[in-house]
Amino acid sequence: MVVGRVIQFTVQYTVPSTKREYGSIVxxxxxxxxxxxxxxxxxxxxxxxxxxxxxxxxxxxxxxLESAEASAKSGSKGLWSGQGGxxxxxxxxxDPKSFADTHKGSDIDAIVERVLAGDRMVLRLxxxxxxxxxxxxxxxxxxAPKRASTVEGREQPAEPFANxxxxxxxxxxxxxxxxxxxxxxxxxxxxxxxxxxPNGSIADFLLQDGLAQCVxxxxxxxxxxxxxxxxxxxxAKEKKLGLFKGHIDAQISAADETDxxxxxxxxxxxxxxxLKSGAEKTVQLSSIRGPKPKDEKQGPFDAExxxxxxxxxxxxxVRLSSDxxxxxxxxxxxxEVATITASGKxxxxxxxxxxYASVIRHRKDDxxxxxxxxxxxxxxxxxxxxxxxxWSPKPPAAKHYQDYSESLQKxxxxxxxxxxxxxVPAVVDYVKxxxxxxxxxxxENGKLTFVLSGIRAPRSARNPSEKGEPFGQEAHDFANxxxxxxxxxxxxxSTDKQGGFIGVLYINRENFAKLLLxxxxxxxxxxxxxxxxxxxxxxxxxxxxxxxxxxIWHDYDPSTEEVEDETPEPSAAIPNGSTNGDTSSSxxxxxxxxxxxxxxxxxxxxxxxxxxxxxxxxSGALTSLxxxxxxxxxxxxxxxxxxxxxxxxxxxxxxxxxxxxxxxYRARIRRNDREAKTSEVLFLDYGNGETVP
Numbered sequence: 001m002v003v004g005r006v007i008q009f010t011v012q013y014t015v016p017s018t019k020r021e022y023g024s025i026v027x028x029x030x031x032x033x034x035x036x037x038x039x040x041x042x043x044x045x046x047x048x049x050x051x052x053x054x055x056x057x058x059x060x061x062x063x064x065l066e067s068a069e070a071s072a073k074s075g076s077k078g079l080w081s082g083q084g085g086x087x088x089x090x091x092x093x094x095d096p097k098s099f100a101d102t103h104k105g106s107d108i109d110a111i112v113e114r115v116l117a118g119d120r121m122v123l124r125l126x127x128x129x130x131x132x133x134x135x136x137x138x139x140x141x142x143x144a145p146k147r148a149s150t151v152e153g154r155e156q157p158a159e160p161f162a163n164x165x166x167x168x169x170x171x172x173x174x175x176x177x178x179x180x181x182x183x184x185x186x187x188x189x190x191x192x193x194x195x196x197x198p199n200g201s202i203a204d205f206l207l208q209d210g211l212a213q214c215v216x217x218x219x220x221x222x223x224x225x226x227x228x229x230x231x232x233x234x235x236a237k238e239k240k241l242g243l244f245k246g247h248i249d250a251q252i253s254a255a256d257e258t259d260x261x262x263x264x265x266x267x268x269x270x271x272x273x274x275l276k277s278g279a280e281k282t283v284q285l286s287s288i289r290g291p292k293p294k295d296e297k298q299g300p301f302d303a304e305x306x307x308x309x310x311x312x313x314x315x316x317x318v319r320l321s322s323d324x325x326x327x328x329x330x331x332x333x334x335x336e337v338a339t340i341t342a343s344g345k346x347x348x349x350x351x352x353x354x355x356y357a358s359v360i361r362h363r364k365d366d367x368x369x370x371x372x373x374x375x376x377x378x379x380x381x382x383x384x385x386x387x388x389x390x391w392s393p394k395p396p397a398a399k400h401y402q403d404y405s406e407s408l409q410k411x412x413x414x415x416x417x418x419x420x421x422x423x424v425p426a427v428v429d430y431v432k433x434x435x436x437x438x439x440x441x442x443x444e445n446g447k448l449t450f451v452l453s454g455i456r457a458p459r460s461a462r463n464p465s466e467k468g469e470p471f472g473q474e475a476h477d478f479a480n481x482x483x484x485x486x487x488x489x490x491x492x493x494s495t496d497k498q499g500g501f502i503g504v505l506y507i508n509r510e511n512f513a514k515l516l517l518x519x520x521x522x523x524x525x526x527x528x529x530x531x532x533x534x535x536x537x538x539x540x541x542x543x544x545x546x547x548x549x550x551x552i553w554h555d556y557d558p559s560t561e562e563v564e565d566e567t568p569e570p571s572a573a574i575p576n577g578s579t580n581g582d583t584s585s586s587x588x589x590x591x592x593x594x595x596x597x598x599x600x601x602x603x604x605x606x607x608x609x610x611x612x613x614x615x616x617x618x619s620g621a622l623t624s625l626x627x628x629x630x631x632x633x634x635x636x637x638x639x640x641x642x643x644x645x646x647x648x649x650x651x652x653x654x655x656x657x658x659x660x661x662x663x664x665y666r667a668r669i670r671r672n673d674r675e676a677k678t679s680e681v682l683f684l685d686y687g688n689g690e691t692v693p
Contacts, residue, residue, distance in 0.1 A: 002033070003175040012058050024061060039068040041078020089124075089132045096189045099133075103182050107196075110180045112173040118144025118165030118212055119203075121173070121195070123180060137191045140183055141222050141229045142203045142212040143364070145243070161242050165211040172197060172205075183221040192221060207232035210242025213364060219374045220381045226374045257321045262313040264485055268305035268356055269348075271313065271340070273320060274481070285348040286323040286337045287370035288357040291390045298358075301390040303399070305356035312350070314485045318342045324368025337368055346372060352379040355389020401440055401447040404499070411499035414446055415492055419649050422674055423489040423506060431484050433460050434475025434521055435513070437505070439490060449500040452513045453493055454529035454538050457522040458552065471552050475521035482515065483507055493532060493650050493671075504534065517541035520551020533671040533680050536605045601687035610687025622685060626665070629655065633664045648672065648679060656681045656692050 002025070011023040025033040037043045045065055073080045093099055114122040119139045124132050145159035147166055179196040186192055195202050206212040207229055214233050219226045237244045260273040263280055268290025274280050290305050291298035319341040328334050340347045348370060351357040359380045362369050370376055384391045404414040418424055418441075429447070430438035434457030439450040460476040461468035489506040496502060505512045511534060516522040518541045529535045546553045596614040603609065612622070633655070648654055648669045656667035667681040670689065682689040 002027070012061065013055070035064055035068050038065050039072055039077075041072040041075075041080050044079055045069055087130055087132055089134065091134050093133060093135045093191075096135075096185055096191060100182050100185055100191060103127075104184075105181070107179045107181055110178050110195075112176055112178060112195075115166060115170040115174055117147050117162070118142075118169050118206055120144075121169065123178075123193075123195075125180065135191060137180070137193045137195070138186050139203050139206075140192050140194045141214060141218045141226060142206060143215045144206065144212040161211055164242070165206060168206060168209065168211055169202060173202060178202075184218075192218060194222075194225075203229060204232050208235055208241075210236035210239070210244050213243060215364070216362065216373065216377065219377045223378065230374070257319065259317060260320045262316050262318060263481065265306055265310045265314060268302065268309055268351065270335075271309075273318075282335060283320065283338045283340070284326070284335050285351070285357075286339050286368070287360050287362070287373050287376055288348045288352060289360055290351075290357050297395075298390045300395040300398070301356065304396050305351070305389070308354065308356050309347075309351065310485055313340075313342060313347065316342055318347075321371075323370060326368060339370055339372075346370075346375075349375060349379055352376050353383060353388075355383040355387075355391050358390075399442075399445065401445055403447045405447075405449040405501070406499060408495070408497065408499045411448070411495045411501065414444065414448065415495045415501060416649065417444070418490075418492040418501070420647065420672070420674060423491060426488050426490050428483045428486055428488055431476065431479045433457060434472070434479045434516060436500075437479070437483065439488075439501075449498075450490060450505065451496065451500045451502050452505060452516070452522075453502045454525060454532050454534060455513045455517060455522040456525045457516060471521055474551065475516060478516065478519060478521055479512075483512065488512075502528075504532070511537065513538060514541045518544055518550075520545035520548070520553045523552065531668075531670065531682075536603075539606050600685075612685070626663070629664045629666075647674070653684075654681070656683070658683065659690060659692070 006028055008026040009023055010026070011021045013023075014021050024035075027033070034043060038045070045062075049062060049065075072078060076082065109126040111124040111126070112121055113124050113134060116122065116136070119142050121137060121139070122134065123137050124134045127133055144165040145162035146156075147162045148158040149156045173195070176197075181194040181196070182191055183194060184192045197205070199205075203212065207214065214226070214229050222229070236242060240246070258275070260275055262271055263274040264272040266272060266282065269288050270282060270284045270290075272280050272282050291301040293299050293302045321339045321341070323337050323339055326332070326335050326337055348357065349372060352359060359373075359376045360369075362373075383389065387393065402410075404410045424441060425443070427440045427442070428437050429440045432438065432449070435452040435455060436457075437450045439448050440446070441448070457475045458469035458472035460472035483505070486507060489509075490501075490503055491506075492501050492503040494502045507515075513522070513534070514537055517524065517538060524538050524542045529538050532538075545551060546556045546558075549556055597611040598614055599609050600612050601610040650669050650671060652669045654667055654669060655664045657664050665686070666684045667689075668684060669679050670682050671680040673679070673691075678691050678693055680689060680691050
């Protein structure tokens with residue numbers, strides 16, 4: 001009736017002690033107050049109204065009021081009705097949580113009785129026609145500056161723009177009807193509400209004028225509506241209004257967004273990325289934290305969360321957007337925080353949704369945060385309610401890897417198992433050098449040292465005081481870039497004396513030893529290479545690097561190699577190593593030793609060949625042995641073939657039948673194919689090989 005209307009106010013008298021003025025109001029339509037209120041029975045005259053000395057104007061006004069009251073009484077209006085019309089008005093909300101749960105999500109009519117600050121007010125909630133509740137509420141999603149107050153006798157000054165925010169709300173809402181949507185409670189058990197002015201949410205208007213800031217802890221309560229408030233706050237920042245008068249926008253340049261490759265996973269929230277230039281840097285995912293290793297509940301999920309991220313990202317090309325730089329704190333070095341997007345998905349959000357990360361609660365002045373911070377908070381709340389990941393009451397099954405390379409006995413046990421398998425799935429846990437790795441085999445719960453067969457890579461320095469071999473560090477770095485934390489496959493061929501496993505490592509279905517050779521970061525170890533099934537491949541890769549003058553072959557000269565092959569070995573050293581003062585060494589012409597031989601096999605790819613010496617002691621013995629072999633295998637007492645009995649292992653000495661003549665010869669198993677039930681063998685006495693059942 002009155003609020004927000006233009007009126008004319010006439011002062012009738014003033015109380016000297018309180019300096020309070022009393023008078024009457026005339027509305028634009030001619031209605032007068034308090035006559036209209038008395039006539040409707042909303043108020044009644046004071047009992048002591050006639051005891052005071054009144055002026056003539058006041059006396060005339062009192063007579064009109066007495067007449068209006070008599071009319072209201074005769075008409076049984078308002079207070080004089082005698083029944084009904086009573087409203088139960090409560091000033092104490094005894095159970096705020098129950099009240100919030102009952103009315104959550106529904107609009108309640110209310111009247112703003114008092115504005116305490118820009119974000120707090122006293123509301124009369126019109127729960128029903130007969131019941132009203134008066135209580136203090138907080139405006140959802142914002143924090144307005146604090147007004148001046150007195151705490152323990154000490155005056156606290158008002159924060160900048162506190163009075164402006166208070167006046168902004170008071171002039172628009174005081175004594176007005178509003179709509180209220182209860183969304184939750186504050187830690188002090190005050191109602192958190194969306195207060196809707198007839199033109200919209202009052203929080204939105206405060207933010208647009210820069211008279212309030214968004215608060216993160218209401219984000220999960222508001223859901224998608226929080227984005228609207230963030231946009232209003234952003235508008236005020238851009239216009240530099242109110243609280244944001246001196247605000248400086250964070251400038252995001254093209255250099256802050258780039259395509260990178262994930263080189264290594266350090267923790268569930270921290271990765272090492274490789275730039276296009278080849279340089280690497282450490283990046284932490286914005287606004288999230290992985291499981292805390294020392295936390296009793298979160299700690300058991302640390303390894304699981306790291307493995308989850310490794311499977312998602314390692315070796316992948318992703319989009320990195322820098323969100324800021326975190327200064328050194330709490331033992332942490334300065335680090336970049338960024339948003340990483342893989343296959344169109346925000347990686348931080350995927351981690352939080354899966355329960356493998358929590359959301360950091362930033363300070364209000366901390367702007368180095370994720371651009372989807374509200375989505376992260378909502379995802380965390382959902383993961384907690386669904387008990388996902390580290391929010392589960394049950395800890396994950398502990399996974400302990402047994403080190404099979406700590407002793408030769410353990411190595412032989414696992415080696416016999418792995419040799420019967422083909423391309424065993426594994427993960428490179430650590431790169432020791434260009435050709436030596438620590439491998440994890442999840443399905444065997446095994447950890448082992450793995451050495452590439454058929455090659456030798458230069459040794460890298462193990463510590464700053466040690467000097468490595470030429471190109472040793474380059475080989476080590478190459479192996480790190482290509483293999484570290486990657487999913488690989490291994491074929492185990494044998495073990496060494498220290499418990500290391502020797503074999504072939506496949507990365508993206510390629511023999512990694514071949515890749516090292518092609519880059520000139522290793523050379524072929526001829527003897528061990530010829531024992532494997534990949535000799536031709538390895539020799540060809542080494543020759544390719546030689547021709548390209550790569551790595552260790554950067555100064556390769558084919559003519560020098562030919563001369564060195566023809567150079568005779570030096571003569572025997574003088575006893576005790578003495579040269580008798582002469583620093584030069586004399587060399588005698590080599591002694592010639594001619595023998596009759598027969599070429600038994602020529603390798604067309606490398607032009608290497610195998611020979612047998614002709615003579616009574618050599619060829620005669622071989623002839624006798626072959627005759628005994630033939631007789632034995634033709635006899636009835638000959639054992640069954642291995643195809644129908646125990647399967648052979650790589651390196652076993654066996655008797656194998658040559659397909660060309662059907663005869664049996666001595667052979668060594670090079671490789672087994674369990675699926676095809678065949679073995680690749682090398683005939684020891686002739687140097688050739690073939691695949692046999």
